[in-house]
Amino acid sequence: MDFFISSIKEGFQLKAAVLEGREKLVIREIETPQCAGGEVLVKLEACGICRTDMKCYLIGQRDLKLPRILGHEIAGTVFAIGEGVKNVVPGSRVQVHPGIFCGECHYCRQGLDNMCDSIKIMGFNYDGGFAEYLRVPLQGVQNGILNEIPLGLSLVEASMTEPLACSLNMQQSLGVQSPDTVLVVGGGRLGILNAKLARLRGAQKIILLEQDLGRLVGAANYEFDYCINPLKTSAEKEIRMLTNGMGVDVAIPCCPGPEAVSISLNVMAKRGRFGFFSGLITEDFSRIDFNLIHYREITAVGAYGCSLEHSRQALQLLGEGAIQVNDMISGILPLEEVEQGICRVKELKGLSLVINFLDS
Ligand SMILES: [Zn+2]
Ligand SMILES: [Zn+2]
Incomplete structure (x- = not known):
């Protein structure tokens, strides 16, 4: 049985920052992604702005196909789960590891899944975190890319897991x-x-x-x-x-x-x-x-990106307080200000800017 999914009415709109062209980032309403069997819908609550987002915005990238919702430093709450999903519970707070890997190639078998021959990355090959909701594809759910956020760690702090x-x-x-x-x-x-x-x-x-x-x-x-x-x-x-x-x-x-x-x-x-x-x-x-x-x-x-295991270890370090990032968060912006945030990253203004959805 789909859980919660009935609460998302057909045609329900969500707000997203969509990159439509070079330096053309548009806030618009899009259709809420539906959560098919094996998939998970995450209600986003924090997403960091990264230099990579800035690069995609300013000069594009070879593999980036537009239009695309950027953002890969993602934390939120599980809103709905599709049929058959067993490893994720609705309502739990999760950090979303952005890499969706095959799990079977030479590299994946050694745990080097960031080197996967057919990796797809959310915020890049798939839509990412600068939107109110994120659909996590079946392959990602099966790989276990939704990492539960330890108690006591805020969603904003958890969005620093990826870097x-x-x-x-x-x-x-x-x-x-x-x-x-x-x-x-x-x-x-x-x-x-x-x-x-x-x-x-x-x-x-x-x-x-x-x-x-x-x-x-x-x-x-x-x-x-x-x-x-x-x-x-x-x-x-x-x-x-x-x-x-x-x-x-x-x-x-x-x-x-x-x-x-x-x-x-x-x-x-x-x-x-x-x-x-x-x-x-x-x-x-x-x-x-x-x-x-x-x-x-x-x-x-x-070193290029991170494996799922690196994400889990990083989240644990943050959860234990072994690494503290609170002193690095320099700005919390609403979704409508993603573009300004990207420009601030470009101008080296502000250290860690995080989009927060609670106030927007
Ligand atoms: Zn990043
Ligand atoms: Zn692979």
Whole structure:
């Protein structure tokens, strides 16, 4: 039996922020998605605005087909379940892992489901979280992508699960541990989340490189031990000094500029570990000295998104209070202001902006 579904009348409209074209985000009423057998309908309550949303809005993306509802940092309440759904209870508060993977390919079988050969992502290949309701497809429900939010954790905080899970993916691959010295480039929310996580994992010194003055000032409130403005001083010299001439054990550029990569490689210790966490917005790699990877025996690893297991672990860390994100939420916006929120992300104004549906 469909549960609650009778309460959604035929033709019931819902509000959604629909990306219809480049820089064309329209708030409009759309038909409420129906919840077929095996599917789940989630009433959305919080959805973070991410740089990826901004990229889709400004320049589009190869696989993005319009019109599309963006938003992949999703938390809400289960509103209805379709026939046959056993693992989800109506009324429960859930974080929605955005990746819908096949569960059968070479990568899925190893738990590397973010590398699935046929992955589809909500807010990208499917509609996402900038709407009042979200239909979770059968494959996602079966995979268990609806993660119950621990008691005491707010839906807004739970919407930070996905970016934390991406950071977890990165740092597990890098093996961040005590007594590492970790360099983070970029003091945006991913930079801060990486600093929080590195501290939790035992990093002894955490150094931030950031050239935006506002962010540099703000970063002092977080887990960074040293904040350096590369426009003001020789960052390389300073980092050498802070590490007794050795350089850093781990570098995680959390921004898309190629200079973040070049400076990080320059200040790495021998046998250091380098994380390709952000895609680079350049085709000009001429200033990056990749030979340093060879001479210093640096390990370079990539991280792209997060697996379902990373999401679950991240949600648990948030639930236990091991990682606190309350101090990072800089703005709660109604759905009608998604576009303004995206522009604020572009202008580096505000750290973590979350769309909240309760007040809209
Ligand atoms: Zn994101
Ligand atoms: Zn797969």
